[in-house]
Amino acid sequence: MKHTIEMNVNGEAWAVDVAPGETLLEVLREKVGVKSPKIGCERGDCGSCTVLYDGKSVRACLVLAVEAEGHEITTLEGISHDGLTVLQEKMVELSSFQCGFCAPGIVLSVHELLQERPDPSADEVKEAISGNLCRCTGYDPIVDAVLEAARIGPGDRG
Amino acid sequence: MTDTYVGKADEANAMETLGVIGKGTPRIDGLDKLTGAAEYVDDMDFGPALLHAAVVESPYGYARIKGIDASKAEALPGVVKVVTGKDFPYTFGMYMKDRYVFAQDVVRFAGEQVAAVIARDARTAKKAASLVEVDYEVMEPLLDPMKALADDAVLIHPDLEDYEHVPWFFPKAGTNIAHWRKTRRGDLEAGFAEADVILEDEYTVPRYAHCAIEPHVVVARLDKAHRLTLWTASQSPYTQRDVFAQALAPLGLSHKDIRVVTPYVGGGFGGKAGVSMEIIGAALATVVPGRPVKVRWTREQEFTNTYQRQGVRARIRLGAKKDGTITALEHDLYWDAGAYVEYGANVVNAAGLSATGPYRVPAVKIDSLCVYTNLPPGGPYRGFGYSEFHFGLESHITRMAQELGMDPVEFRKKNAIVEGDTLAYGEAMNPSGLIEAIDKTAAAIDWGVEETSDDPTKAIGKGLCLFWKAPAMPPNASSASFLKFNEDGSMNITVSGMELGQGYLTVMAQVASEILAVPPEKIRVETPDTDRNPYEWQTVASHVTWSCGNAVAAAALEAREKIYKVVHDARGYEEGSLYLEDEKVKCDTDPDFELPLAEFVVGGIMMPDGTYRGGPIVASGKFMPEFTSALSDPETSQGGHPNVHYTVGAAGVVIEVDRDTGKIHVKKAALAADVGRAINPVLIEGQITGGLLQGLATVLYEDMRFDAQGRLLNPTFTDYKIPTSKDVPDQIIPIIIETPQPDGPFGARGVGEHTMIAAAPVIGDAVADALGVRLKEMPITAERVALAVAGMDD
Numbered sequence: 001m002k003h004t005i006e007m008n009v010n011g012e013a014w015a016v017d018v019a020p021g022e023t024l025l026e027v028l029r030e031k032v033g034v035k036s037p038k039i040g041c042e043r044g045d046c047g048s049c050t051v052l053y054d055g056k057s058v059r060a061c062l063v064l065a066v067e068a069e070g071h072e073i074t075t076l077e078g079i080s081h082d083g084l085t086v087l088q089e090k091m092v093e094l095s096s097f098q099c100g101f102c103a104p105g106i107v108l109s110v111h112e113l114l115q116e117r118p119d120p121s122a123d124e125v126k127e128a129i130s131g132n133l134c135r136c137t138g139y140d141p142i143v144d145a146v147l148e149a150a151r152i153g154p155g156d157r158g
Numbered sequence: 159m160t161d162t163y164v165g166k167a168d169e170a171n172a173m174e175t176l177g178v179i180g181k182g183t184p185r186i187d188g189l190d191k192l193t194g195a196a197e198y199v200d201d202m203d204f205g206p207a208l209l210h211a212a213v214v215e216s217p218y219g220y221a222r223i224k225g226i227d228a229s230k231a232e233a234l235p236g237v238v239k240v241v242t243g244k245d246f247p248y249t250f251g252m253y254m255k256d257r258y259v260f261a262q263d264v265v266r267f268a269g270e271q272v273a274a275v276i277a278r279d280a281r282t283a284k285k286a287a288s289l290v291e292v293d294y295e296v297m298e299p300l301l302d303p304m305k306a307l308a309d310d311a312v313l314i315h316p317d318l319e320d321y322e323h324v325p326w327f328f329p330k331a332g333t334n335i336a337h338w339r340k341t342r343r344g345d346l347e348a349g350f351a352e353a354d355v356i357l358e359d360e361y362t363v364p365r366y367a368h369c370a371i372e373p374h375v376v377v378a379r380l381d382k383a384h385r386l387t388l389w390t391a392s393q394s395p396y397t398q399r400d401v402f403a404q405a406l407a408p409l410g411l412s413h414k415d416i417r418v419v420t421p422y423v424g425g426g427f428g429g430k431a432g433v434s435m436e437i438i439g440a441a442l443a444t445v446v447p448g449r450p451v452k453v454r455w456t457r458e459q460e461f462t463n464t465y466q467r468q469g470v471r472a473r474i475r476l477g478a479k480k481d482g483t484i485t486a487l488e489h490d491l492y493w494d495a496g497a498y499v500e501y502g503a504n505v506v507n508a509a510g511l512s513a514t515g516p517y518r519v520p521a522v523k524i525d526s527l528c529v530y531t532n533l534p535p536g537g538p539y540r541g542f543g544y545s546e547f548h549f550g551l552e553s554h555i556t557r558m559a560q561e562l563g564m565d566p567v568e569f570r571k572k573n574a575i576v577e578g579d580t581l582a583y584g585e586a587m588n589p590s591g592l593i594e595a596i597d598k599t600a601a602a603i604d605w606g607v608e609e610t611s612d613d614p615t616k617a618i619g620k621g622l623c624l625f626w627k628a629p630a631m632p633p634n635a636s637s638a639s640f641l642k643f644n645e646d647g648s649m650n651i652t653v654s655g656m657e658l659g660q661g662y663l664t665v666m667a668q669v670a671s672e673i674l675a676v677p678p679e680k681i682r683v684e685t686p687d688t689d690r691n692p693y694e695w696q697t698v699a700s701h702v703t704w705s706c707g708n709a710v711a712a713a714a715l716e717a718r719e720k721i722y723k724v725v726h727d728a729r730g731y732e733e734g735s736l737y738l739e740d741e742k743v744k745c746d747t748d749p750d751f752e753l754p755l756a757e758f759v760v761g762g763i764m765m766p767d768g769t770y771r772g773g774p775i776v777a778s779g780k781f782m783p784e785f786t787s788a789l790s791d792p793e794t795s796q797g798g799h800p801n802v803h804y805t806v807g808a809a810g811v812v813i814e815v816d817r818d819t820g821k822i823h824v825k826k827a828a829l830a831a832d833v834g835r836a837i838n839p840v841l842i843e844g845q846i847t848g849g850l851l852q853g854l855a856t857v858l859y860e861d862m863r864f865d866a867q868g869r870l871l872n873p874t875f876t877d878y879k880i881p882t883s884k885d886v887p888d889q890i891i892p893i894i895i896e897t898p899q900p901d902g903p904f905g906a907r908g909v910g911e912h913t914m915i916a917a918a919p920v921i922g923d924a925v926a927d928a929l930g931v932r933l934k935e936m937p938i939t940a941e942r943v944a945l946a947v948a949g950m951d952d
Contacts (some may be wrong), residue, residue, distance in 0.1 A: 021281075042456065043875075045875035046875055084192070099370070099659065132883075135850050139883040143883070
């Protein structure tokens with residue numbers, strides 16, 4: 001019942017044997033070795049497994065691995081090929097995280113937002129991360145960092 | 159030795175100009191966490207030998223196990239082993255050994271581990287677990303602590319009197335009372351006789367879940383040399399090692415054979431303190447020697463079989479004079495402690511010592527009862543009993559003020575505890591900026607200024623409540639630290655407190671940085687490994703900034719002495735004339751002298767003859783609060799010194815509530831905490847923002863619901879809602895008060911838990927202020943508010 005899928009993960013071509021029931025999250029973590037998408041609930045509630053699927057954020061626990069066939073998957077490890085994005089930099093600088101477990105998903109959700117809306121309002125930022133649960137920060141510090149990153153703009157770092 | 163240490167703390171406190179203390183130094187774990195480099199237990203690779211376990215859980219709250227048939231599970235290809243309670247007839251526990259590795263003859267809560275399957279992959283393990291057939295004789299579960307207290311109640315633990323426990327617990331054999339903390343001070347009858355108003359009522363607080371986003375996970379391996387290593391998502395590596403060593407002693411394992419490694423943890427909030435599911439990993443590893451085995455809790459198991467915050471029924475009787483002086487307090491707390499109380503009984507204990515709240519109460523009677531029920535084990539949760547009792551107490555304080563015709567804030571200020579006041583257990587209150595916290599919070603929410611909503615269907619209400627909390631620790635809870643310099647003048651510090659998200663590693667780096675004049679970014683502080691890092695009791699109780707901060711300060715001061723000695727030996731300067739600045743040793747008496755640390759802290763200083771003085775600078779430090787004692791009169795709690803100090807503060811809210819639907823919108827939330835000294839104000843603001851939101855969620859919507867069998871009905875984030883980014887108050891105002899703690903590093907005391915304690919009663923007060931209805935049961939949901947407004951509650 002194994003099926004070989006070809007997909008692009010963070011700019012690299014991968015061919016991976018997957019079982020029909022396997023999720024993209026399991027395959028990324030166990031067969032590709034990309035560990036930033038986290039396992040938090042395995043039912044689409046928490047957003048800690050958020051990845052970009054052809055640039056759109058999805059919950060990797062709700063995507064079957066076979067659905068990734070021929071698609072581009074981007075995780076936190078792949079959003080910048082030149083150091084940190086401005087967003088990551090601001091989140092580090094402003095200590096806008098705590099345990100860090102939700103951070104990869106949040107960075108990806110915001111990354112997607114900033115591609116579409118480079119100058120979002122606070123409400124738009126809250127909307128964009130409303131599917132990413134964070135139990136530590138109270139969210140405000142994250143929103144502040146995003147607005148600060150947006151104010152500076154991506155420059156040439158994408 | 160206390161004097162010696164306090165001398166050193168004073169020395170740290172006395173430093174006139176501070177470089178990094180008090181600054182919002184960016185966290186030293188930022189790059190790790192924002193690049194994906196941070197490794198959590200589930201991210202670690204163990205290769206193809208890794209086995210996976212799935213647990214067979216009881217579907218009943220209370221049942222006798224008549225038989226277990228694992229033959230179908232064992233026959234499934236890929237299954238390596240099935241184990242049951244017969245394989246591990248051991249009890250374990252932190253403060254009382256009342257818990258079992260696997261259920262023996264009886265299951266006491268729905269979700270309890272009955273057996274486990276170890277398989278070569280997780281799916282097979284899960285499938286096989288569903289094939290294990292357990293024959294139960296179902297019994298009527300006791301879900302209500304009041305029913306469990308009845309004379310004819312079934313005994314959930316008939317062997318209670320045989321359980322080993324700490325000396326400050328008082329189980330009542332032949333009952334379901336696992337511990338009864340009694341605190342008595344002053345003449346209660348006279349106190350109530352003196353009162354002009356006596357107010358009595360009851361308040362109810364349900365159970366809550368921590369909801370760290372990372373579920374519990376353990377990987378355990380017993381290698382062929384009989385060495386047990388565990389990688390755990392834990393707040394308590396050393397306490398875990400101790401509990402494992404005690405529980406597995408029959409297998410010939412002791413402390414030196416056991417190693418606990420704890421990389422980054424994805425949130426704890428008390429839920430990852432002590433030992434809960436990790437005991438399963440430790441036990442399973444012993445039946446598959448040489449193979450690592452992983453147990454990872456699902457989100458549902460995270461809700462049902464770790465610790466839960468205990469529910470409580472409070473009965474409060476409060477007396478006060480017309481002038482607003484509190485004269486007497488009687489506070490009964492009946493805790494729904496769950497099936498096992500090895501940790502939770504200490505929550506009950508902590509509340510029983512401090513349920514006066516931050517008030518001067520001349521006559522006190524507190525009874526805090528830890529009652530077994532057939533619900534999941536209760537345990538530590540941010541606030542450790544204080545959030546629970548503050549809801550009733552603070553609601554009651556406001557109501558008393560209203561009965562007296564006094565402003566609730568004035569009433570609080572009149573009775574607020576101040577330095578030197580006598581605590582319920584007889585010791586003196588530590589320095590505190592409580593009055594300042596009240597004033598600043600009141601100003602932040604424009605207390606006394608009536609506000610009306612632009613929307614006529616909505617009402618505005620305000621509330622302001624106080625909070626306090628002391629760390630609940632055994633009297634010998636200690637912290638230790640190792641420090642070593644590297645060739646470039648950078649340093650590594652090892653400690654065994656846990657970075658749970660609070661920023662502890664950064665704060666430890668700031669403490670060492672301040673004393674040794676090395677910038678925080680040149681200091682690496684790593685997460686614990688019990689083989690390499692020195693002792694820490696646990697990262698709980700909001701005590702590591704204080705306790706481990708003291709240990710790191712002690713190590714840094716020792717390193718500084720060693721640095722001065724080397725420079726003295728090699729260059730002849732008086733040690734007393736030397737000081738550290740900008741990563742260099744300088745001298746008061748010779749302005750031209752400066753020696754960069756990088757030039758000698760490992761390699762030493764070269765003498766004219768080519769020989770060297772010095773060598774690697776290494777140091778250690780420790781801290782134990784040698785003034786505390788848990789021994790006291792069991793009937794009154796007088797005579798001991800159970801708590802090190804209290805952190806106090808106030809919180810206030812402005813809410814807008816819909817008169818028809820009861821929906822509450824928090825417009826403004828302010829919280830002032832007296833942190834002694836803000837080592838890193840940005841991190842403290844982070845605690846206030848995050849903790850307030852967590853607290854607001856417990857009063858606005860979170861709630862655990864159980865069916866008649868004691869099964870949790872809402873074990874998912876779909877049905878147990880925690881706040882999203884859209885549930886944040888419009889404005890959060892963190893206020894930092896700094897009244898130094900004399901024995902804290904640079905005067906600091908802890909603040910992590912405190913930020914959620916007052917959230918529930920302020921909402922209750924604000925609803926009462928807005929709509930004139932008093933809700934006495936948490937959570938205060940829109941539904942309950944609407945029903946109360948319509949006169950349809952109860």
